[in-house]
Amino acid sequence: MRHNILLFLVFGILTASFSLSDTRAEDVVVHNVTELRQALNGARAGHVIRIAPGRYPGGQSAAGLQGTADAPIRITALDLADPPVFEGGGNAFHFSSVSHIVVESLVLSGSQYNGINIDDGGKSDRPSHHVVLKGLTVRDIGSGGNHDGIKLSGLKDFKVENCRLSNWGKGGSAIDMVGCHQGEILNCTFFGSEDDAGNGVQAKGGSSEIRILGCRFDNVGSRGVNLGGSTGLPFFRPIDAPFEARNIAVEDCVFLGSPAPIAFVGVDGAKVRHNTIYLPGKYVVRILQENTNERFVKCRNGVIERNLIIFDPARMGSTTNVGPNTMPETFGYVDNAWFSTDQRGRKPRHEIREEKGVTDRIPIFVDRDGGDLRQSRDSPTREYGSRADTALTPSR
Template sequence: MRLLILLLPLACLYGPLSATILHTGHGQRYADITAAAKTAVPGDTILVHNGAYRGDQSLQGLQGAPGKWIYIIAEKSGAVLFEGGNTAWRGSDLAYLHIEGFVFAGQKGNGLNLDDGGTYTSPAHHIVLQHCTFRDMAATGNNDLLKLSGVDDLTIVHCTFLNGSPGGSGIDMVGCHNGLIRQCRFENMGANAVQMKGGSSNIRIEACMFRNAGSRAINLGGSTGLAFFRPANATWEAADLKVYSNVFIGSDVPVAFVGCIRSEVVNNTIYKPGRWAIRILQENRDTTRFVKCGDNIFRNNIVCIDEQVRTVCSIGPGTAAESFTFSNNLWVHTGNGAWSGPSLPAPEAGGLVGKDPLFRNAEEGDFRIEDGSAAAGAGFGVRDPERDYGGNLFGRMRSIGAFEVNE
């Protein structure tokens, strides 16, 4: 009965499950993920029983089909740990795969590594990661908790990323497309919490918490070697990225636009960053191929800084920062009531400076606002995001920041 309750919601979401459940783990028919993955066919469920297991497992070529996803599920969410190894799991050319309930910890290379096997025209695709925890990288370099290369149609929801490598990312995406990262938590990251580069596009990050989430919490773009772009002829590092209804606490800079175009950061709350609130950079200097970082939007955000910040918006050479759109942001300096506001590369319409957003309890991480807040009803009318950080619908006269006023 317990197993039926566990699997029934997945059947409703992704289609009928086959009758084959591959019991995996200590004392089971399949000793580990690698063995079960070699046997699984579309519609099967790999059920991993509670316990701790070694890393370096292989999902090579594991593919479900439309309406017949393959599920890899922990018997109890959070009670199945894959510890150590160079990677916890590695898989290439995966498709229609749902992974849920696991903890990955202590890897020396990358926590989980999913890719297209180097066949850039045939990406891994339709992958769901849900209720997983990635933590405690046993490395200090460019090592990522979740490494994704050439993965399309990806959903990451209700996942937690803790204690990343000082030089790595929570999620590193190279040439990934059509993705959703929603209601995840990132804390104590290294270089980045989420990085999307190498031709990545159409990725949405929504309703996530970023607490001290790296030097650049979100890197919209980056710097990628030419051989790794997907598509190979991309003229930008990233395009059409959406950052909606998130909360950022700390980090050197919460949001960096780095060689990206047509991307937008809307209805977020940024609280006490360490050095800057925004960076606009162009790290790939090949001007014959790559367009300048530009045509991006920063709108309806609350930006609350203190004495740590000297420059709100840092602009590097070779960008088209003047093409950015800034509107309806609320800017406040907690230690300087006479602060005149940020110096931005383009005029801002509808911005507010020095107005108290009246957070309920910012020091305790509660950034909800009340009717009397200057942010209430002061946002620019946009279609997306439809919902705030807490899942509530934004009003017709939407508020600024990650939270709508309680009705």
């Protein structure tokens, strides 16, 4: 009996020892590209890959990473105060056919085409899913072409959170989504140039159920958000989608500059609510149809509601640019507050219907010249515009 008890205790100790060893193996620290590639190739559900501080070459890739809801695969910085920097490469990282992965707290710089590229491996019926990108810094990507900071193609159930992007390709987007569904872009910051032809965030190629929340767009290019776009027919997901984008929401964001902060382009339903739009360069909204294939619905069903828009009448003749092959009668401004910088209570000119617009209130900001667009407690327009302090305050 005593012998059996002793064997049981020894077996228990060995089992616990093996369990601890397995747990340690799931949390690996890498110091160079060779170790990183080995860790990616061997990554399984629950594994955490911590990358030591330093500079690493871009061009890293992995396919088929499969975490689980309870045990995602995490790729992160060892030291959050000194994140690793990945430089160069076509893409700093390229992930294909993945699920339940988290990529966080990395710096991606100087890639030739995209900072990070995640796709479905060309299997449009099997999207990558449950992907989280968090706390990434993506900068100086591409050149004058269609090069994106974050490129997502064929994703479902995903989140891009607390990321900071600057200087992507002049013809690209900070975040470009093609055939993506049920995703959130949350509390991100974008820095660009009004001289660029690109966009801040774009959702096209049959994308649906996308929410852009609490983000700050600082002179990000010709269009702050491009809700829809123009996609080649083979790249739609689903392949037969009759719209570029559907059911898109933009809420609690801040837009500074840009010729057109908001563009509806071949979209079938979108809401733009509670945003602060400061000194748009030419228009507040554009309504366009760039993909004129007969299967597509005309751009329709957009609501612009309870936003605070500060505009310079010398720069903006009309709030809205309406292109051909669209349905402008299905769009409307609803209960927005407009403030003209000449302080004359000037009512802007619209090309679409307006309901309950306010023009006789002067907003009071914490530090408008310094870029802090939080409103004081006694601001007459406090119930309009963004409610997200992270978007309203400048971050450098």
